[in-house]
Amino acid sequence: MLRSVRKGSDGQPPSLQVYRMIASAIARGTFRPGTRLPPERDLSSSLAVSRATLRVALRALHDDGLLEPTHGSGWHVVAPSVVEEGQEPPLSFTEMAALRGLRASAEVLHQGTRPGTIDEADDLGIAPGSEVFCLDRLRKLDDVPVALASTCMPAAMVEAAVSQDYSTGSLYATLRERCGINPDRADYVLSARGATSDDAEQLGMREGEAVLVGKYTCFDDRDRPFEIGQIIYRGDRYRFRTVLRNRRAALPPHP
Known part of the structure; x- marks a missing residue:
């Protein structure tokens, strides 16, 4: 099944060969x-x-999202249709899928423009009643439903992106190429709840099963808010990875 590592093979360390x-x-x-x-x-x-x-290689495979340790049961292969967030700068769903070798697709549930609400205008820094572009999609990885995504952007800012086909195309790639918008950072809040009947029907779940809801505002490299949105993930197909730091260690000592 697995062959023996060859010491000194092409200058590759044994742990890399195992990986x-x-x-x-x-x-x-x-x-x-x-x-x-x-x-x-x-x-x-x-x-x-x-x-x-071996453990050096296993930890690297875990860091890259291929393996997951289970207490008392060794290492398990991660199911492929799992979204992992926490990267910087913000990545699109399509880009996250590509990093894992998966094919992203979508069923477009709604796509169009309308007058923005007061709250939307406030979050996006536009005048109340200004047109916003809204896009609702059922997101899939290798044809497996994993998330319901809703996004809202100033229509005047993304005019060249309004009529594109987003069943297979990347929204962020379109924003970069056609609108000159480069996503730079996102204010992101993640919470858990039970799936509603609509969530469950779209995502192939039972009502009340766990979903994770991410609400965010995304900013470009000029620090302009260009997108507000919500994405509802199946709880068994989502993972958030981050780094926690002890910032107090960097503080100067009290005089």
Whole structure:
């Protein structure tokens, strides 16, 4: 199943060879999504590497979203249709999918312009009643429904993007290429709740099952708000990764 690591092979460290072997086995379907890898003892023996070297590779595979440790049960292959957020700068759904080797698509539920509400105008920094472009989509990874996404943008700012086909195209790529808008940062709030009947029907769930709701305002590289939106993820197909820092350590000592 897995061949032994060749010491000094092309100058590649053993941990990198192990990483590539296991990643390749996952890509080929030798280790299928949701399955458990052989125990570390067996893996290190078949690969002819130490447990320490093996664990370096396993941690790297975990960092890249391919493996997940389960307490007392070893390492499991991550199901492919999982969205992972937390990258900087903000990435589109299509870009996140591409990083994981998945194909993003969408069913467009609504696309058009209308007068913005007072709250929308306030969040987007436009005059109340100004036209906004709204786009509602059922987002899919490899044809598996994973999220319901709703977005709203100033129509005058994104005029060249209003009539594009977003069933397979990337909204952010269109904004960059046609509107000169470069997403730079997002104010993002994530919360959990039970799926409504509408959520459940669209996402293939049971009513009341867990969904995660992200509400955000996105800013471009000129610090202009250009998008407000909401995205509802299936709880079993979403992961948020971030880094927590002890900022107090950087504070100067009290005089």
